[in-house]
Amino acid sequence: MKIVMSWLREVVPALPPAKAVADALIRAGFEVEAVEPVGHDLAGVVVGEVLSIELVQAKKKNVRWVRVRVAETGTREVICGAFNFAVGDRVAVALPGAVLPGGFTITARKTYGHLSEGMICSASELGIGDDHSGILVLPPDTPVGTDVAGLLELADDVLDIAVTPDRGYGLSIRGIAREAATAFGLPFDDPAGAASEQAASEQAGAGQVGAGQGAAGYPVVVEDTAACGRYVARVVTGVRPDAATPLRLARRLALSGMRPISVPVDVTNLIMLGLGQPLHAFDRAKLSGPIVVRRAREGERLVTLDGVKRELDPEDLVIADDSGPVALAGVMGGASTEISTDTTEILIEAAHFDPVAVARTARRHQLGSEASRRFERGVDPALAPAAARAALRLLTELAGATAEAGVTDIDHRPAPRPITFPLGETARLGGRPYPAEVVRRRLVEVGCTVADAGTDAVALPGAAVDLAGADSVGDGALLVVPPSWRPDLTRPADLVEEVMRLEGYDTIPVTLPRLPAGRGLTQGQRIRRAVGTALAHQGYVEVLTIPFVGDDTPDRLGLTSDDARAAVVRIANPIAEDAANLRTTLLPGLFAAAVRNIGRGQVDLALFETGLVFRATATTPVVTPPTPAVDHRPGDAEIAALNAVLPEQPRLVAVVLTGRREPAGWWGPGQPATWQDAVDAAHTVAAATGVDLTVTADALTPWHPGRCARLSADGQVVGYAGELHPRVIAAYGLPARTCAMELDLDTVLEIALARPPVTAPAVSTYPPADRDIALVVEACVPVARVTEGLRRGAGDLLEALTLFDVYEGSQIGEGKRSLAFGLRLRAVDRTLTAQEANAARDAAIAEAARLTGAVLRT
Incomplete structure (x- = not known):
């Protein structure tokens, strides 16, 4: 929002130079990005x-x-x-x-x-x-x-202010003038005040006020009163088509970032910039029948002022007449009723539209406007009559127009509900004491109506409030009615923030937490860091991806409806509709990172990520817990209440591999990454944590059913690894044979931390005894089951066990395979005799045969 200082000084005349005003607004919580001097060099x-x-x-x-x-x-x-x-x-x-x-x-x-x-x-x-x-x-x-x-x-100065979404009133001279006057302790004469009084007197004398429709003003019907809480219509006639906007006002528009067009259009823009109320001007001669505010109907179309023919959605809020839609409410008018050089009669619309309805319409049609920008952030619903009156005054002065006596004001606004505000809340949340008179004064400066607890609606001057909406009150509490232009003030914490920012965030003492001495990283933190270091030493590159995914992610991964990873948690205010859910697996983010790198020419990739995922729990009624205090640590019950409304958030580690794991060179063509490398990454993680993994064949999406390994530790399934399914590869645009691994790091850490401390192994100085054996087993028997039997049978003498050959063929029979193992046997206190080594080998073969039915191949 560009604020012209000469315009601002018309509302608050005694303001200091622009730089001082900018500094004061920054202290009050506004983002003043620049102070631009203009015309000083002329x-x-x-x-x-x-x-x-x-x-x-x-x-x-x-x-x-x-x-x-x-x-x-x-x-x-x-x-x-x-x-x-x-x-x-x-x-x-x-x-x-x-x-x-x-x-x-x-x-x-x-x-x-x-x-x-x-x-x-x-x-x-x-x-x-x-x-x-x-x-x-x-x-x-x-x-x-x-x-x-x-x-x-x-010669002037312009403040460039980035107005945050919760401060829609800042998108006007009126709103910034109020803040500047408060910052310097200057009187503030509301520019909408006089117009409001004049508009009220006109409505009382000749207007149409209420939910009905009469003959006094232009006929209007509001069908959707939830989306349009107020609609004011005024008519002017005798507009001079040749009238020109005075240079002073045209320059004011230009400095505010808007192009002067014609007197009627310039007047609506000046009112919007000055008061914050978007207006729309219809050529009354082009309207047929009464104005109707309703939702669009199936198949309706509208050509907007930018010349684009738009297919309307049934959720779009439109302004219509007997011919159909003539404007997208709060967004943009239609070309059929556009003001032209021949216009002599104008219908001025000043309305209050629902912020969500306007925002969705603007995004649906990719049609942002200055009006929608304000409605999305909240426009003062009490401002419409004053804005319409101000527009009529300017049209009368600048274009020789005559205002018709009739006034249409359809008002469906609900009565405001007071906020029960304990006076001690400012100290509890703000971290420093605030005297009661300071709290009262600051809330009044914001525009709130303040009364002591226990009063009735009569004691709240200027506010017809719904006391049924107030909480029970006690001693030392206030009933606070926020002003109509502050829809963001809905709870005591919001009022605390207003007091804090007006008193100055720099007045809050800075205190550092006192940490107990002698504490460093926990064992879990050390292990997690060791995991990242181990993967990095193996050539993996760590990435950090955003935790948001789209609605189509479960389908792209091939997940079934009963899969826990398909139960996503939707975000209440997503940054984008195509990323509106929290991730349940790290793989989609890694896939996106891989595709982005491949698109930039990096095809041989080994990426890993460690992060939280979010799993939806059983659907139970969610009760928002109270906001904890900031002056002391929350109790166990408060923490439990906060955690109860959160989804499960396990920490996972995942890798993705594409291209070659070994580059080509003079030594050969290089080696492609295969599912074995994904399994090896899991073993790397397990080795860093001190946990042994058991690998067995399995079939789980998004992995290829014939190249998927289930990873277990101490009988618990902790993850999967292997080659991705071709359909998943195609859905994400990944190279063929892409491999991935995902491991539940929290479960692995629990297993690791539950084990006794690791002691350094004794290093034997005696020579080893090596024995090779080949066992014939059914092809369906997992190798892990065979190795389990060999380790158990060989006992403490077994130092290392290696699978060095797998053979399937006619020599061993249909449906069987031969597994050749190398056993290294060693004792810590003596040299093994041949009889001892052979006995350990035979015991290993016997136990494997008992567990798997293996037969020694001769």
Whole structure:
């Protein structure tokens, strides 16, 4: 929002310089991004009267040799290429030595065979607007020789404020003026106050007030009263089509970032910028029948002011007449009722529309506007009559219009509900004491109506409130009714924030928590860091992805409805509709990171991520727990209540591999990443935690059913690894044979931390005894089951067990396979004899045979 300081000073005259105002607004919680001085470098431009004009013909274009009077006795001759002025007109003349915006200095120079002693300026050359098609012609009674910069008030300052979504009132001069007046302790005369009183008197005398529809004002029917809480309509006639917006107001619009168009359009924009109430002007002659505020019907279309024909959605809130929709409510008007150069009768609409309805319509049609920007953030519902009255006054002054006596004001606003506000809440949440009189004064400065607890509605001046909505009150509490322009004030914490920001966040003492000495990382933190380090040492690169996924993620992963990973948690206020859910697995984020890197030419990838996922729990009624205090640690019951409304959030670790794990070179073509590498990554994680993994074949999406490994530890399934399913690869645009692994790191840590401390193994100085065996088993028997039997049978003498060959063929029979293992046996206190080594080998074979039916291959 661009705030013009001269406009702001019309509301609060005694304001200090712009830089001081910007600093005060920053302290009050506003983001002032810049203070832009404009027109301060303009000098030497005066008002001149055209005395004579002589045409000068040239090869490229014709120009005019103009003699102008710039003082009572002084004249100048100037070459000018514009033709939109005549003898007797008053124009802006930049004399030699004058400086125009941008530091452009004017000098006398010879051109077209004449000495040009200056320049006759257009509006764009003076920095007033964008029009450079012709010369700026001033009113005929403008005094000759007057300084143009002072005459048109061209020197000004503009504050560029980034207004946050919860402070919609800041998108107006009215809202910022209130904040600036409060910051400097200056009186604030609400610019909407006088217009509100005048509008109220007119409504009482001749208007249509209430939910009905009568003959006094233009007929209006509001069908959707929830989406349109108030609708005010006023009519003016006799609008002069040739009326022009005064330069001062046109420059005010330009400095605010809006292009002057015509008097009716400029008036609606000036009211919106000044008061914060968006208005819309209909050409009344183009309307047929009463105005109806309703939802769009199936198949309806509307050509908006930007010339685009739009298919309307049944959720769109529209303004319609007998011909159908004529505007998207709160977003943009329709071309069929647009104000034109022939318009003489205008219907002014000043309404209050539901922020959610307007926001959804604007996003649905990708049609943001200055009006929708304000309605989305909350417009003062009490402002509509005053804004309409102000528009009528300006149209009367600037375009010679006449306001019809009838007033339409359909009001369905609910009565405001007071907030029960304990006075001690500011100290509890703010971290420092605030006297009761300070709390009261600050709330009144915000615009709240404040009364002691226990009073009735009569004791709340100016507020017809619904006391049934107030909580039970006790000693030291206030009943606070927020002002109509602050829809963001809904609970005591919001009022505390207002007191804190007006008193100054810099007045809150800074205290550091006192940490007990001798504490460092926990064992779990050390293990998690060891996991990341181990994967990085294996060549994996860590990435951090956003935890948001779209509605189509379960389908893209091939998850069934009964899969726990398909039960997503939806975000109440997503940053994008295509990422409105919290992730239940790390894999989608890793897939997106892989695709992004592949698109930039990096095809050999080994990525990993450690992070939380969010699993929906059983649906139970959710009760929002009370906000804990900030001056002490919440108790166990408070923490439990907060945690009870949260989804389960296990910490996982996942990897994704594409391309080659070993690059090509003089040594060979390189090796592609396979499902074995994904399983090896799981073993790397397990080794870093001190946990042994058991690997067995399984089938679980999104992995390939024939290349999926189930990972278990101490009998618990902790993850899966393998090659991804081709359908998943196609859904995400990944390379063929992409592999992935995902492990429940929290469960692995629980297993690791439950084990006794690891002791350093004894290193034997005696030689090992190596034995090789080949066992024939059924092809369906997992290798892990065989190795379990061998380890159990060999006992403490087994130092290492390695599978070095797998064979399937006719020599061992149909449906069988041969597994060749190498056993390394060693004792810590002696050299094993051949009989001891053979006995351990035979015991290992016997136990494997008992568990799996293995037969020694001879």
